[in-house]
Amino acid sequence: xxxxxxxxxxxxxxxxxxxxxxxxxxxxxxxxxxxxxxxxxxxxxxxxxxxxxxxxxxxxxxxxxxxxxxxxxxxxxxxxxxxxxxxxxxxxxxxxxxxxxxxxxxxxxxxxxxxxxxxxxxxxxxxxxxxxxxxxxxxxxxxxxxxxxxxxxxxxxxxxxxxxxxxxxxxxxxxxxxxxxxxxxxxxxxxxxxxxxxxxxxxxxxxxxxxxxxxxxxxxxxxxxxxxxxxxxxxxxxxxxxxxxxxxxxxxxxxxxxxxxxxxxxxxxxxxxxxxxxxxxxxxxxxxxxxxxxxxxxxxxxxxxxxxxxxxxxxxxxxxxxxxxxxxxxxxxxxxxxxxxxxxxxxxxxxxxxxxxxxxxxxxxxxxxxxxxxxxxxxxxxxxxxxxxxxxxxx
Ligand code: PLP
Numbered sequence: 001x002x003x004x005x006x007x008x009x010x011x012x013x014x015x016x017x018x019x020x021x022x023x024x025x026x027x028x029x030x031x032x033x034x035x036x037x038x039x040x041x042x043x044x045x046x047x048x049x050x051x052x053x054x055x056x057x058x059x060x061x062x063x064x065x066x067x068x069x070x071x072x073x074x075x076x077x078x079x080x081x082x083x084x085x086x087x088x089x090x091x092x093x094x095x096x097x098x099x100x101x102x103x104x105x106x107x108x109x110x111x112x113x114x115x116x117x118x119x120x121x122x123x124x125x126x127x128x129x130x131x132x133x134x135x136x137x138x139x140x141x142x143x144x145x146x147x148x149x150x151x152x153x154x155x156x157x158x159x160x161x162x163x164x165x166x167x168x169x170x171x172x173x174x175x176x177x178x179x180x181x182x183x184x185x186x187x188x189x190x191x192x193x194x195x196x197x198x199x200x201x202x203x204x205x206x207x208x209x210x211x212x213x214x215x216x217x218x219x220x221x222x223x224x225x226x227x228x229x230x231x232x233x234x235x236x237x238x239x240x241x242x243x244x245x246x247x248x249x250x251x252x253x254x255x256x257x258x259x260x261x262x263x264x265x266x267x268x269x270x271x272x273x274x275x276x277x278x279x280x281x282x283x284x285x286x287x288x289x290x291x292x293x294x295x296x297x298x299x300x301x302x303x304x305x306x307x308x309x310x311x312x313x314x315x316x317x318x319x320x321x322x323x324x325x326x327x328x329x330x331x332x333x334x335x336x337x338x339x340x341x342x343x344x345x346x347x348x349x350x351x352x353x354x355x356x357x358x359x360x361x362x363x364x365x366x367x368x369x370x371x372x373x374x375x376x377x378x379x380x381x382x383x384x385x386x387x388x389x390x391x392x393x394x395x
Contacts, residue, residue, distance in 0.1 A: 006134055012126050013358020014369075020343060021352045032382045034370045035352050037173065037323060038238045039293070042373040046236045047289045053281035054240070057274035064273060068265040070096025070244065071276040077283040078229075078244050085205065087217025087227060093247040095261060096279075098271050100203050100230040100243035105131050106264045107226055107245065110257055111164050111197055112137035119158060120167040121150060122363030123174055123326065123356060125201070128167050137164070141362045148177045148320075152186055159190075165197035166190065168216065171204035174359050174369040175326045176301075176319020181214045188216070188223045197257075198225045203243070206234040206290050208321040209298050222250040226257070233322075234290055235282040240275045297323055297372070300379060304372045307383040313390050325370050326356065334393055342368050344393070349385035 014035055021031045033041075040046060069075065075094040082089050097103035104127055112118065114136035120128050122141030129139035140158050143151040155166075168187055170179040179187075191198045200216040216225055230243025245261065247254045301319060308316040308327050316327035335341040339355040345368075346352050356367030372379060 006136075009133060010130055011358075012130065014126065014354050017342070017346075017352065017354055017358075020346055024346055024350060029350050031346070032351050032374075032378060032385075034372075034374070034382060035354050037233070037371050037373070039233065039323070039373050040236050040238050043375055044236055044293055044296070044373070047282075047286070049285045050235060050237065050278050050282045053285075054274050054278035057277040062273050062277060066270045066273040066276065068268075068270050069262055070094065070271065071273065071280070074276045074280050074283075077280050078246070081283055082215075082217065082227065082229070082246050085202075085215035085217050087215060087220060087225070087246060088248055088250045089217075089227075089246045090249050093249045093258065095245045095265055096271050096276060097230075097243045097245060097265070098268075099232060099241045100201060100228045101127060102241075102268075103228045103230075103243050103245040104128065104199075104201075106261050107199060107228070107257075108132055108135055108137075109264060110261050115162055116164045117158075117160060117162045118165050118167060119155065119163060119196075120360075121169075121172075123359035123367070124167070125169055125173045126358060128169075129360065138162075139360075141360050143363065144177065148179070149183045150179075150187060152190065155187075155190060159194050159196075163194065163196060165199050167199045167201070169201040170216075171208060171213070171319075171321025173204070173322055174324050174354075174356075174364075175317070176322045176324050178208055178211070178213065178320040180211070181219060184214060184216055185219045188219050188221075188225075192223050195253075196224075197254075198223060199228065200225060201228045203228070203230050203233050204322040205229065207294060207297065207323065209294065209301065210320055213321070217248075220248050220250070222252075223248065224251045224253040226254070231279050231282055234293070235279070236289070236293075237275070237279070237282065240272070240278070242271065242275050242279050300372045300374075300376060301325070303376055304370065304379055304383065307379075307387070308370075311383075311387050311390050314386075323371060323373050325372060326359075326367050327370070328367050331366055338364075338366055338368055345386065345389055348393075349389050351382045351385050351389075 356364035
């Protein structure tokens with residue numbers, strides 16, 4: 001039976017690669033999973049006060065449909081958070097979604113027409129490209145300079161009459177790069193000059209290691225900024241699926257979108273009410289788990305970067321945020337490409353990573369992504385296996 005071409009083309013390297021891991025396991029091998037950025041699968045657990053709020057909501061019979069735009073109290077709490085980060089936003093500018101993923105889907109569904117182009121820095125988080133393609137558009141990658149700043153010449157050269165938006169993910173998945181204020185200002189200026197939406201994903205806003213995080217709100221003024229954020233990472237609620245979209249309240253250019261995106265929210269009825277009540281507690285309750293999360297991650301980041309850079313044939317930049325490294329592989333003649341490398345590594349050692357080209361071929365090729373969420377002993381085992389693999393494979 002016929003399947004739509006649109007669906008046939010959907011890819012998500014981070015999860016698609018698991019099929020290979022299952023095959024490896026079926027032959028008796030044990031896999032070290034370093035492919036999915038889910039802290040709750042490792043030794044980071046949803047804080048008790050958030051879990052209790054969820055249980056209480058269920059027991060209090062808060063088990064019905066809620067407002068499509070989101071629980072008013074949660075929209076209020078989100079507004080308080082994002083105002084503090086500098087974005088101008090009212091409760092009416094907030095839409096609660098089933099994770100950032102659903103918010104991203106709704107935004108791309110609302111701005112992409114067939115042949116529209118959407119700019120994103122390369123390498124990119126795959127769903128950004130997938131949703132653009134799903135709605136008939138074309139993802140276009142622009143380059144970052146060595147210092148992590150956007151290459152403005154490259155970016156501007158890629159703007160066409162079909163361009164609709166610039167996407168910014170900071171801190172970034174897969175690179176861990178964090179844009180500074182100057183970079184954000186430059187991107188806003190380019191977008192304003194060319195009449196483009198700015199879609200910003202700040203899901204890792206609390207997971208930064210060195211410098212203070214600057215939110216897009218600090219420089220947004222009246223630019224058409226659409227901010228995506230959620231509870232999966234900092235609040236360790238990945239499996240509960242809760243995120244949100246905020247529209248810059250100063251931007252009148254967003255008025256049509258502000259009217260139209262909620263229609264998509266109404267069609268899907270609402271998000272999970274008990275989870276939304278727990279999300280209110282996440283934002284308003286104790287925040288100390290975030291400090292512990294970042295401190296644990298800092299140690300793991302330092303460890304993995306040191307180990308990777310000590311392996312001949314691999315080089316790795318120090319990420320500034322999130323929980324990913326994106327090392328470069330000097331392929332030589334040992335592997336055809338990064339996917340061949342990642343599968344060979346899996347099949348010979350059981351270490352599962354993700355090939356860089358899954359994050360865009362232009363800037364992701366010859367790299368691979370490692371999630372450094374596991375405890376040090378697991379990371380040590382994975383690095384020992386990788387080191388031996390490199391040593392044996394490529395003399
Ligand atoms: N945005 C980025 C940049 C991510 O890295 C991820 C998950 O890895 C998501 C969104 C997905 O977020 P959610 O769990 O809220 O759908």
